[in-house]
Amino acid sequence: MVELTFDSKSVEDTNRLAEQVARIVQPGDVLALKGDLGAGKTTFTQAFARALGVQERVNSPTFTLIKEYRGRIPLYHMDLYRLNGEEEAAALGLEEYFDGEGVCIVEWADRLGEALPKDVVHITMEETSPHTRRIRVWGTDGPGCDRVKELLEA
Template structure:
């Protein structure tokens, strides 16, 4: 099952993230895939807002993971600078994927072989300066993301 949504502004992407957050549960892993500037961090800002995270959400740069506290712990990974899977072993990535919170992973394809058997994949594509296509895929998305159709 797959949902495709087109957003017309960063604000719309943030509110989409807030709607996605209502369907997320403890233990979920979300892999975000899309070129530079496609809106991964922006969508995560919305998801975090929806999960009740207060304060500024920005990509981890010198570390691989930022941890926020919302209604559950939120693990924000950004693998752009990842050089090898051993770096993930080094930070104990299992704690984030199989922990008590929700993992949101930018460039998640870089750890594809370490992802759990079931996870949610979100692909973002830049269609125009302010338009983004957001494709949400997950085995259970039919049950869990019914209200995402725009408006």
């Protein structure tokens, strides 16, 4: 396992981390975002999308579950807050996105359980005060681990 822990003192700090991650991702990468409501998952995603060159307004696809955006790499933004378990996840056909030509960013990724690929970049956000976050970025296998190594070198 490779891990990076980052203490964000502002939205700008979180945005800079998202921009760094966007610079190193490759088609087929999956970012698994985890954290409580208000932890900063959507804020991270918005900065990540801007860094990929997405021109559209990015917001949380809570009611549609998945939104697709065009950038230097296609971006598949998933918000699984309303997902009711692994069986419902299987019915969505998410593996087509995970194996696709773009990068997937999955808010509430823990709701996928075993349906989440093993080689993802895990990003856990914890609110430490109203304006600060502890962000843990880690990977255990394959591309997820490789991307975190690249992030540490950047």
